[in-house]
Amino acid sequence: DGGITQSPKYLFRKEGQNVTLSCEQNLNHDAMYWYRQDPGQGLRLIYYSQIVNDFQKGDIAEGYSVSREKKESFPLTVTSAQKNPTAFYLCASSLTGGSTYEQYFGPGTRLTVT
């Protein structure tokens, strides 16, 4: 079955450590996205990529980094520079051709930093 996988579902880290969240898709989508969701709030865009080896900052990119070396993979690194990293992180993908470009989401990773 096609879809998006994110692992792990829950992640715990100590303050000051970098942590990488994985996102893999087998939908053959060109575009991939990372969002952050805080309790009781909507999603905010961190980074997005429309094609391999290219990505753009979203609305809250500070303290995060990404890479897009393969079409299927778009890992997100939460660096120690991110002041409030504890949040729910969602990865998504979409087509770049067509008319709707709806995004398909993974199950999310809940990151807790103490």
Add this chain to the structure above:
Amino acid sequence: AQKITQTQPGMFVQEKEAVTLDCTYDTSDPSYGLFWYKQPSSGEMIFLIYQGSYDQQNATEGRYSLNFQKARKSANLVISASQLGDSAMYFCAMRRAGFKTIFGAGTRLFVKA
């Protein structure tokens, strides 16, 4: 500034009745797309329905319909014949140029038996 506003933090509806979830948006772009997503307690986002800014007719997908009023910049979601499984968070979203999408704060829907 481009913005999505959902003014209903929580809504209650009786099972089998219809419910409308409000969404207003602000953009100066002539071309944009509007989406509704459902987020159950499990956390994943589920795409429900899409409306393009140039679409003449309101979008429908099964029990979901989108009441698109372009002049008022509103894109309300109507769920007909509510079911207990419809209890979830619902997010309105707008696709901007370059595939960037912004989301509203969401509305939590409670369906009562």
